[in-house]
Amino acid sequence: MSDIQRRQFLATSAALALPAVSPLAMAQERRFNPQPGEWRTFEFTTRVEILKPEGTTRVWLPIPSVDASYQQSLESTWSGNAANARMASDDKYGAKMLVADFAPTESKPFVELTSRVRTQNRATDWAQKVAVKEDTATLKYWTQATELMPTDGIVKQTAQDVTKGAKTDYDKARMLFDWVVDNTHREPKVRGCGVGDIKAMLETGNMGGKCGDINALFVGLCRSVGVPARDVYGIRLVPSKFGYKELSGNPANLARAQHCRAEVFLSQHGWVAMDPADVGKVMRLETPEWLKTTKHNVVAPVNKALFGGWEGNWMAFNTAHDVALPGSKGPRLGFFMYPNAENASGRLDSLEPDQFKYQITAKEIVA
Secondary structure (H helix, E strand, O other): OOOOHHHHHHHHHHHOOOOOOOOOOOOOOOOOOOOOOOOOOEEEEEEEEEEEOOEEEEEEOOOOOOEEOOEHHHHHEEEEOOOEEEEHHHHHHHHEEEEEEEEEOOOOOOOEEEEEEEEOOEEOOOOOOOOOOHHHHHHHHOOOOOOOOOHHHHHHHHHHHHHHOOOOHHHHHHHHHHHHHHHHHEOOOOOOOOOOOOOHHHOOOEEEOOOOHHHHHHHHHHHHHOOOOOEEEEEEEOOOOOHHHHHHOOOOOOOOOOOEEEEEEEEOOOOEEHHHHHHHHHHOOOOOOOOOOOOOOOHHHHHHOOEEEEOOEEEEOOOOOOOOOOOOOOOOOOOOOOOEEEEEOEEOOOOOOOOOEEEEEEEEEEO
């Protein structure tokens, strides 16, 4: 055997001796660690066209209503052929919106809303513990039940079982976050962001859903055991700086980029960011294989960071539930982060492009 043949034989033998390694196992270690500090400014535009107008048409578009440590909601302007338009808000949560009315004679109703926001990453330093003061009435407000988020019955019993032995509000939030991640899953077939009927999820055992279901479940469970919590409804604007495609928005086409997150109030940390639904989304969709463990190198950094933080490539609209749209003849909305419209036939389906067409785009404003 020649030297060349001998080297080829040894190389082949060594390769055959190695255990099989899947492409996922060969993936480089992933990083996801958003930290506050850098503010980013975005301008985003929503354009709505009513393709089949019938009688008087009215459109409601969400406007950023949140001003907090992670977001500054700036100015909004509109254009279009509405007979009249006005800024309004719901009467309970203060969710801002543009209300545009179109005359029955308008054959091609359209409206365009442009808003600016500034956002930054969030991350909680768990080592820093201080007593955080918050108005008692405010905290009680964020433990109340909503139409789709009861805090008694099976919801409360489940939360009590999960948090048995917990000594602090942090312990309760941690246990509930982990339980939601472990017991729910992302279901791509669910329309939009889901419905958020958490009682039905627990009663039927159908724990698949999207952010409007999974984060609502987390919030409802927290509220039922006395931990103030709220859903925060918004939209992803641009790609993640950490390379996660499922945690990104395509600024050229954001019509399906709506995403709700969650916050809990912890006595030693204040309002803290949470997002168990995005952990499930990464597990189900980030790789070709459905990852079933949070210890996988793709999932682990996301699971760690989204308990206490989130990335500022997303902006918030509001924290509203059971929203009664001003002037609407239709039912209240479980949440408000999609454009809505009504005509003589009633409420249009905001997820049905044949009747209700809208485009959302964004761009980052760099000084």
